[in-house]
Amino acid sequence: xxxxxxxxxxxxxxxxxxxxxxxxEVLSEVVQAQPDLEVVGTACNGEQALRLAYRRQPDLxxxxxxxxxxxxxxxxxxxxxxxxxxxVAFSAYDDKGSIExxxxxxxxxxxxxxxxxxxxxxxxxxAAATR
Amino acid sequence: MTQESTxxxxxxxxxxxxxxxxxxxxxxxxFMLDPQGHIISWNAGAERIKGYRAEDIVGQHFSVFYPPxxxxxxxxxxxxxxxxxxxxxxxxxxxxxxxxSRFWANVVITALWDEKGVLRGFGKVTRDMSERRAAQxxxxxxxxxxxxxxxxxxxxxxxxxxDVHDDSIQAMVAVAMRLELLADRVPESYTAExxxxxxxxxxxxxxxxxxxxxxxxxxxDRHGLIEGLAxxxxxxxxxxxxxxxxxxxxLDREPSPETAITIFRIAQEALLNVHKHARGSRVxxxxxxxxxxxxxxxxDDGTGEPMPQDGARDHFGVIEMRERAETAGGWWSMxxxxxxxxxxxxxxxxxxxxxxxxxxxxxxxx
Ligand SMILES: Nc1ncnc2c1ncn2[C@@H]1O[C@H](COP(=O)(O)OP(=O)(O)OP(=O)(O)O)[C@@H](O)[C@H]1O
Ligand SMILES: [Mg+2]
Numbered sequence: 417x418x419x420x421x422x423x424x425x426x427x428x429x430x431x432x433x434x435x436x437x438x439x440x441e442v443l444s445e446v447v448q449a450q451p452d453l454e455v456v457g458t459a460c461n462g463e464q465a466l467r468l469a470y471r472r473q474p475d476l477x478x479x480x481x482x483x484x485x486x487x488x489x490x491x492x493x494x495x496x497x498x499x500x501x502x503x504v505a506f507s508a509y510d511d512k513g514s515i516e517x518x519x520x521x522x523x524x525x526x527x528x529x530x531x532x533x534x535x536x537x538x539x540x541x542x543a544a545a546t547r
Numbered sequence: 548m549t550q551e552s553t554x555x556x557x558x559x560x561x562x563x564x565x566x567x568x569x570x571x572x573x574x575x576x577x578f579m580l581d582p583q584g585h586i587i588s589w590n591a592g593a594e595r596i597k598g599y600r601a602e603d604i605v606g607q608h609f610s611v612f613y614p615p616x617x618x619x620x621x622x623x624x625x626x627x628x629x630x631x632x633x634x635x636x637x638x639x640x641x642x643x644x645x646x647x648s649r650f651w652a653n654v655v656i657t658a659l660w661d662e663k664g665v666l667r668g669f670g671k672v673t674r675d676m677s678e679r680r681a682a683q684x685x686x687x688x689x690x691x692x693x694x695x696x697x698x699x700x701x702x703x704x705x706x707x708x709x710d711v712h713d714d715s716i717q718a719m720v721a722v723a724m725r726l727e728l729l730a731d732r733v734p735e736s737y738t739a740e741x742x743x744x745x746x747x748x749x750x751x752x753x754x755x756x757x758x759x760x761x762x763x764x765x766x767x768d769r770h771g772l773i774e775g776l777a778x779x780x781x782x783x784x785x786x787x788x789x790x791x792x793x794x795x796x797x798l799d800r801e802p803s804p805e806t807a808i809t810i811f812r813i814a815q816e817a818l819l820n821v822h823k824h825a826r827g828s829r830v831x832x833x834x835x836x837x838x839x840x841x842x843x844x845x846x847d848d849g850t851g852e853p854m855p856q857d858g859a860r861d862h863f864g865v866i867e868m869r870e871r872a873e874t875a876g877g878w879w880s881m882x883x884x885x886x887x888x889x890x891x892x893x894x895x896x897x898x899x900x901x902x903x904x905x906x907x908x909x910x911x912x913x
Contacts, residue, residue, distance in 0.1 A: 445725075449731075533724055
């Protein structure tokens with residue numbers, strides 16, 4: 417059994433955004449398997465992401481950095497249409513420039529693709545804790 | 548020394564006439580060498596071109612005018628031998644001024660014999676062709692081809708880097724995530740094996756990521772040379788390799804994109820060599836405008852292992868760095884002394900964009 421953060425109450429709702437279909441599917445499965453996290457939507461482009469963010473007002477958004485519509489600008493727009501959401505960048509790039517751009521766009525955590533699932537969950541829970 | 552007495556006889560004209568002639572000429576460096584190659588006379592043109600005053604240079608061996616790589620390959624001696632064998636030698640190539648900067652020289656060396664057929668020395672005439680060469684190079688087809696090749700190569704690398712990112716890395720990330728998920732679900736006896744698999748996939752992801760970094764460093768084409776180098780130094784040299792560095796820059800003009808990429812690529816390989824071979828503790832990088840171009844220096848404090856002359860065929864870094872610099876119309880050199888580290892230094896012309904490719908309305912049109 418996977419450890420939860422010992423957090424009572426309803427699971428955190430999560431919106432997943434990545435343009436790679438295979439990755440989106442796995443991400444969805446992996447996050448859903450956590451008792452304290454619940455996937456409420458998946459998006460593979462900026463337009464879908466904004467629509468779902470607006471409709472679902474998720475607690476958390478996992479956002480690819482090289483994302484159709486531009487990672488940083490999608491992050492800004494999500495923050496506008498769903499101000500309660502905490503965004504976690506999930507990126508294949510670990511250069512300073514990409515990290516800075518996303519942090520400037522208001523993301524709370526920056527997780528490198530290739531980090532362990534545990535690290536991703538930990539980042540999601542940290543981000544949620546700031547709400 | 549018997550040469551003392553023979554020098555005067557070697558002169559084809561009286562000392563006074565020779566001095567007058569030689570002193571009058573500013574456009575040419577005209578001087579004489581003894582049979583061993585030591586400088587025995589000097590003129591104003593030579594001083595202007597090479598930066599040495601007569602009292603600094605007379606008595607020294609003329610190989611000081613040659614870049615370290617030519618000295619190492621024995622080019623000065625070879626040139627004298629050729630002049631002896633054929634009477635005369637003409638060469639165009641890089642020569643070094645007193646201050647270490649380089650100029651593109653046309654050199655004629657003539658062997659001087661006395662009436663008994665004894666070699667008395669050499670006459671040497673040097674002309675500074677840098678400006679003409681730069682002007683020709685900037686306009687040449689070769690330059691345009693070079694720019695095109697640089698761009699084509701970068702485009703290709705960028706494409707490969709993106710493919711690796713968007714396909715290979717993502718697919719492997721998906722595999723790794725699934726393996727970790729699976730490890731939580733299978734009977735305990737399989738868990739360890741799955742974790743091992745997962746770990747090796749994640750290591751492969753890291754290696755692929757650094758490959759894409761080398762293929763296409765983010766930043767260089769978005770923010771220019773200085774930013775690109777600065778973030779390469781911070782991300783790769785500082786963060787990944789944990790090496791101390793300094794970065795100094797002094798450019799009076801932003802280089803063309805092709806020049807910027809070429810400098811970046813050469814510096815990148817020089818830095819990689821420092822990491823792989825130097826076993827030093829720090830590296831200092833300096834980029835500065837000089838002689839109508841840009842001179843870059845990468846200095847480490849490592850072993851200073853001299854360049855291996857073993858002719859091993861599987862080292863391409865040095866060959867590629869030199870090739871890039873020379874194709875761009877510049878020069879490249881690596882010198883090291885055991886115990887004091889290695890210096891890679893190169894200069895590239897920084898031509899202004901060819902007017903034809905940037906049509907602009909005449910500025911002073913009414
Ligand atoms: N900064 C340095 N300090 C000490 N030795 C160096 C340094 N740079 C290069 N060398 C020596 O010069 C050799 C040639 O370098 P070069 O870059 O051509 O090849 P390489 O790095 O071994 O292989 P490649 O660059 O093709 O991957 C190196 O193998 C090393 O022995
Ligand atoms: Mg190398």
